[in-house]
Amino acid sequence: MRRKLAAGNWKMNGTAADLAVVEDICKAHKGAGVDILICPPATLLSRLTDAAGDVIAAGGQDCHAKDSGAHTGDIAAGMLADAGATYVILGHSERREDHEETDQDVREKAKAALAAGLKVVICVGESLEEREAANTLDIISGQLAGSIPDAVTGETLVVAYEPIWAIGTGKIPTLDQIGEVHDFIRARLEERFGAGVGRSTRILYGGSVKPGNAAEIFAVSNVDGALVGGASLKAADFSPIISALEDS
Numbered sequence: 001m002r003r004k005l006a007a008g009n010w011k012m013n014g015t016a017a018d019l020a021v022v023e024d025i026c027k028a029h030k031g032a033g034v035d036i037l038i039c040p041p042a043t044l045l046s047r048l049t050d051a052a053g054d055v056i057a058a059g060g061q062d063c064h065a066k067d068s069g070a071h072t073g074d075i076a077a078g079m080l081a082d083a084g085a086t087y088v089i090l091g092h093s094e095r096r097e098d099h100e101e102t103d104q105d106v107r108e109k110a111k112a113a114l115a116a117g118l119k120v121v122i123c124v125g126e127s128l129e130e131r132e133a134a135n136t137l138d139i140i141s142g143q144l145a146g147s148i149p150d151a152v153t154g155e156t157l158v159v160a161y162e163p164i165w166a167i168g169t170g171k172i173p174t175l176d177q178i179g180e181v182h183d184f185i186r187a188r189l190e191e192r193f194g195a196g197v198g199r200s201t202r203i204l205y206g207g208s209v210k211p212g213n214a215a216e217i218f219a220v221s222n223v224d225g226a227l228v229g230g231a232s233l234k235a236a237d238f239s240p241i242i243s244a245l246e247d248s
């Protein structure tokens with residue numbers, strides 16, 4: 001049985017005042033039947049951990065592949081763990097684009113995160129050009145093979161399918177397209193890691209998930225939750241998405 005996961009990615013948004021969102025979500029979803037994760041900017045991690053109690057897990061949005069050293073502005077996985085994170089998002093398309101991160105970079109970061117005891121949310125997804133050229137599954141296949149290290153378990157690995165063209169645009173793939181990719185990811189994971197890891201790894205959909213489309217997305221096969229950007233910034237939007245996941 002895979003425990004569902006509602007994950008919020010706050011990106012470069014949020015200051016102390018926004019911890020009210022965390023408090024509201026905690027109140028509304030205490031004892032939720034699903035896992036809830038918020039990945040705030042690193043500056044808020046430890047305060048979010050304090051505010052979130054045992055209702056919401058905290059995660060980083062990236063980490064460095066090295067444990068320490070002369071890497072100004074970067075954060076090591078152990079530092080995220082020290083600040084209270086239990087997860088880290090890796091290979092988000094904004095990092096792949098803004099920082100030219102390759103699959104190999106993501107894999108090295110994931111190894112460091114796992115060594116620091118973090119769970120990894122590894123993002124994969126195609127551009128609009130790749131989808132229109134019917135290359136989606138090839139792209140996803142390459143990203144999965146290149147970005148996920150060998151030493152993962154169903155407990156420590158989460159895969160997020162995030163079509164780049166759906167992030168922050170209000171557009172989403174059809175439900176059939178989401179199902180096709182999620183079934184494909186499940187098959188690839190089973191092929192590489194065996195049925196145990198393959199079937200227990202959670203696969204999230206990400207890209208313009210909103211209260212109005214969450215329930216239909218959560219009904220798609222092999223969708224075990226969502227990675228939510230914009231709609232995770234307000235309790236009034238994130239809370240009904242969590243509720244839809246609980247009801248799915």
Ligand code: PEP
Nearest residue numbers: 167168206207208229230
């Ligand atoms: C994201 O950035 O991971 C994301 C899914 O963003 P949004 O929900 O805003 O499309």
